[in-house]
Amino acid sequence: MASLISVIKERNKTTPTWLKILIPILGLGGLGVVAVLAALAAFVVTGWLGQPVPILGFDQTFEQPINFPHTVHAGTGQLVDASGNARLNQDLMPLEALGLDCTFCHRTVTTQANAGVPPVAQCAFCHQAIGPESSVPLTQLRQNAGITGNEPLPINWRRVTRMPDHVRFVHEPHIRFLTANPASIGNATADVNSQQAVKPALTCSTCHGDVAAMAQVEQVEPLKMGQCVDCHRANNAPTDCAACHQ
Amino acid sequence: MVTQAGFGNHKWAMAVDVDKCTGCQACVLACQVENNIPLNTQDRFERNRSISWIRVERYWEGEFPDIKARFIPIMCQHCENAPCEPVCPVFATYHNAEGMNVQVYNRCVGTRYCANGCPYIVRFFNYWEPVWPESLRNHLNPDVTIRSRGIMEKCSFCVHRVRRGVRKAASESRPLEDGEIQTACQEACPTSALNFGDINDPNSRVSQMKKDDRYYTLMPQLGTSPNVFYLAKVDEDREIALTGAESEGGDGH
Numbered sequence: 001m002a003s004l005i006s007v008i009k010e011r012n013k014t015t016p017t018w019l020k021i022l023i024p025i026l027g028l029g030g031l032g033v034v035a036v037l038a039a040l041a042a043f044v045v046t047g048w049l050g051q052p053v054p055i056l057g058f059d060q061t062f063e064q065p066i067n068f069p070h071t072v073h074a075g076t077g078q079l080v081d082a083s084g085n086a087r088l089n090q091d092l093m094p095l096e097a098l099g100l101d102c103t104f105c106h107r108t109v110t111t112q113a114n115a116g117v118p119p120v121a122q123c124a125f126c127h128q129a130i131g132p133e134s135s136v137p138l139t140q141l142r143q144n145a146g147i148t149g150n151e152p153l154p155i156n157w158r159r160v161t162r163m164p165d166h167v168r169f170v171h172e173p174h175i176r177f178l179t180a181n182p183a184s185i186g187n188a189t190a191d192v193n194s195q196q197a198v199k200p201a202l203t204c205s206t207c208h209g210d211v212a213a214m215a216q217v218e219q220v221e222p223l224k225m226g227q228c229v230d231c232h233r234a235n236n237a238p239t240d241c242a243a244c245h246q
Numbered sequence: 247m248v249t250q251a252g253f254g255n256h257k258w259a260m261a262v263d264v265d266k267c268t269g270c271q272a273c274v275l276a277c278q279v280e281n282n283i284p285l286n287t288q289d290r291f292e293r294n295r296s297i298s299w300i301r302v303e304r305y306w307e308g309e310f311p312d313i314k315a316r317f318i319p320i321m322c323q324h325c326e327n328a329p330c331e332p333v334c335p336v337f338a339t340y341h342n343a344e345g346m347n348v349q350v351y352n353r354c355v356g357t358r359y360c361a362n363g364c365p366y367i368v369r370f371f372n373y374w375e376p377v378w379p380e381s382l383r384n385h386l387n388p389d390v391t392i393r394s395r396g397i398m399e400k401c402s403f404c405v406h407r408v409r410r411g412v413r414k415a416a417s418e419s420r421p422l423e424d425g426e427i428q429t430a431c432q433e434a435c436p437t438s439a440l441n442f443g444d445i446n447d448p449n450s451r452v453s454q455m456k457k458d459d460r461y462y463t464l465m466p467q468l469g470t471s472p473n474v475f476y477l478a479k480v481d482e483d484r485e486i487a488l489t490g491a492e493s494e495g496g497d498g499h
Contacts, residue, residue: 111417165352166351166352166391168389168391168406170413172413172417173413173416173417176416176417240342240343240344240348241340241342241348241350241353242342242346242348242350242402242405242409243409245350245351245352245391246389246390246391246402246405246406246409
């Protein structure tokens with residue numbers, strides 16, 4: 001502080017007028033200003049930590065019990081590994097992504113509140129035959145499915161997309177609306193907004209982003225109440241509190 | 247008439263036929279289970295801090311042996327002109343376009359002004375963090391918020407069931423049928439004393455019941471104009487001049 005003051009005194013002759021007024025104020029109330037700024041910073045940081053938004057790295061990604069690649073199942077085009085080389089099958093032919101519809105696995109999304117996570121048996125339906133035996137995640141999957149002879153065990157997937165507390169979100173009416181009104185679909189990857197009606201899987205991007213391109217799924221939208229209400233107002237949806245808070 | 251986008255022009259009401267009520271308390275139990283209400287232990291009961299969104303009040307009429315038990319189920323009356331609403335400093339309770347008196351739990355700060363304002367004593371304060379024994383953990387209804395300590399709660403007209411019914415009808419592209427939406431208490435009532443429906447629909451069951459000569463509301467002198475109304479008990483020993491008398495008769499409960 002002392003050195004700062006000496007510097008200011010040295011430069012006093014060339015200091016502009018607004019700084020001459022500002023410096024005594026800061027000097028007198030310096031501690032108070034610092035305290036207020038610290039409190040503000042603490043408030044903002046706790047706010048961010050409490051309800052993470054995808055800024056400054058506070059987005060939520062989780063290490064899942066089995067590293068399920070949405071890129072392989074839901075994505076399209078040729079598959080590449082971590083170093084960018086094309087992935088090959090046993091006959092050294094390039095592997096292509098499956099391009100499965102979201103609703104193939106998340107089956108209840110068009111009828112119920114929860115999108116639903118498929119049972120291990122559904123994974124095993126394909127993977128008892130498909131995929132190399134050396135693959136670590138597939139070995140674990142087959143163990144969980146009980147194919148290898150042990151007790152079947154459900155996989156404890158971790159929830160990635162979270163809404164704030166006290167809100168009851170139901171997928172079904174949202175999918176119903178967006179399939180009939182594609183103009184309201186957000187984060188669209190393909191040209192869907194100009195179409196008359198789309199299939200349910202094309203509406204997911206509004207809140208979930210382009211999951212098919214995510215190696216590890218993360219929450220891309222903050223999904224706070226302001227976002228919900230903005231969309232509800234724009235689309236003439238109910239804004240009654242009891243529509244969501246029950 | 248204020249209409250709410252997306253939900254249609256409904257106004258929910260409940261008709262309670264007191265003549266049919268046997269005082270069996272099935273509604274009380276059904277409500278308790280449906281709405282994740284914590285268990286009312288004896289300790290809480292003795293301190294007048296028990297929570298029951300619907301209660302069956304019992305009145306004795308006459309002297310033994312010429313004595314009659316009178317029962318009347320009382321839940322939130324969802325008043326059009328509710329005394330609980332204007333006193334809330336944070337707008338946690340308000341009237342929505344469907345005639346429901348809504349309690350927004352995450353807005354509530356627990357001033358308890360609304361409970362003091364309510365003449366029907368149907369608002370309840372959570373004095374404790376709700377806990378259930380381990381054996382009951384999986385019985386909780388996922389559609390209903392669990393209210394934490396320090397906030398008010400009351401009968402919601404089973405708003406989650408109403409939303410579910412409206413949603414189901416919309417997904418099947420058909421109008422909502424009368425009687426399709428049932429509240430938990432109505433579902434449990436063995437004598438169909440409780441009837442829930444849309445009063446805006448002139449052909450609905452509640453609209454028909456409202457035209458009954460036995461129609462009355464609780465404490466009409468307060469001008470709260472409730473959406474819950476009652477049909478008086480038919481008693482051959484008494485003249486039928488029962489407007490409001492049922493709730494005021496008897497000598498305490």
